[in-house]
Amino acid sequence: MARTVLVTGGNRGIGLAIAQAFAKQGDRVAITHRGSTPPADLFGVRCDVTDSTQVDEAFSAVEAELGPVEVLVNNAGITADTLLMRMSEEQFTSVIDANLTAAFRCAKRASSKMLRARWGRMIFVSSVVGLAGGAGQVNYAASKAGLVGVARSITRELGSRNITANVVAPGFIDTDMTAGLSDERKAEIRKAIPAGRMANPDEVAGVVTWLASDAAGYISGAVIPVDGGLGMGH
Ligand code: NDP
Numbered sequence: 001m002a003r004t005v006l007v008t009g010g011n012r013g014i015g016l017a018i019a020q021a022f023a024k025q026g027d028r029v030a031i032t033h034r035g036s037t038p039p040a041d042l043f044g045v046r047c048d049v050t051d052s053t054q055v056d057e058a059f060s061a062v063e064a065e066l067g068p069v070e071v072l073v074n075n076a077g078i079t080a081d082t083l084l085m086r087m088s089e090e091q092f093t094s095v096i097d098a099n100l101t102a103a104f105r106c107a108k109r110a111s112s113k114m115l116r117a118r119w120g121r122m123i124f125v126s127s128v129v130g131l132a133g134g135a136g137q138v139n140y141a142a143s144k145a146g147l148v149g150v151a152r153s154i155t156r157e158l159g160s161r162n163i164t165a166n167v168v169a170p171g172f173i174d175t176d177m178t179a180g181l182s183d184e185r186k187a188e189i190r191k192a193i194p195a196g197r198m199a200n201p202d203e204v205a206g207v208v209t210w211l212a213s214d215a216a217g218y219i220s221g222a223v224i225p226v227d228g229g230l231g232m233g234h
Contacts, residue, residue, distance in 0.1 A: 013201060032047035034046065043066060095143050
């Protein structure tokens, strides 16, 4: 059955791969973007997820065009890495706002329609760093760990209404976010990953579409690693 899907930050990287995977299986797919031209087969809504008015308006636009959001993929995210001693409060709170508070805004806005429909899927794109930590990533790791608490609390609140909330925790994925790493750092990373390589965004997208499918209807509050074994044990 075709569903209405909203992917935040679906204009590029992992979000775009997720949006395209849903579109390929026949779902009605909307993405948020901040001004770039969205791909022609996806319904693009302009939205900065740090602004609750824009989030509300984006959901209203999707509802008017495609119907209520049945599958929400909270994917938009940023990094602002620096060591704890150098990290400003603004560097900390801005990453929390974009990665964690924004997911709360979107989940809250989606929940009333999901409750009415007595069906919904929420998927939060976290990171291996959320549970393992990362030097220079106190802000990012805190935001990504917070998503686990969000998904598990939503599971407890809404689980009886056929609404699931899960976390996908990617390792190193080949996107703009990792493009800036030096070749030396990339070689170090590859050495630490049992799979011996970074992943491409489609490998995350496949897990996200599966979590939204009927086959995964009894999975909720889970943290699913997509990291080539990097985070094993966390
Ligand atoms: P990219 O940097 O390639 O893309 C980030 C996306 O988030 C863009 O679409 C961007 O929009 C959007 N975004 C950022 N801030 C906002 C905002 N305030 N409002 C709306 N949209 C925003 O990142 P990836 O595709 O690599 O990452 C996607 C998700 O996966 C992130 O949450 C990231 O933390 C997570 N992740 C990535 C990993 C990796 O190795 N790449 C590993 C683990 C997790 P715009 O184009 O307008 O900037």
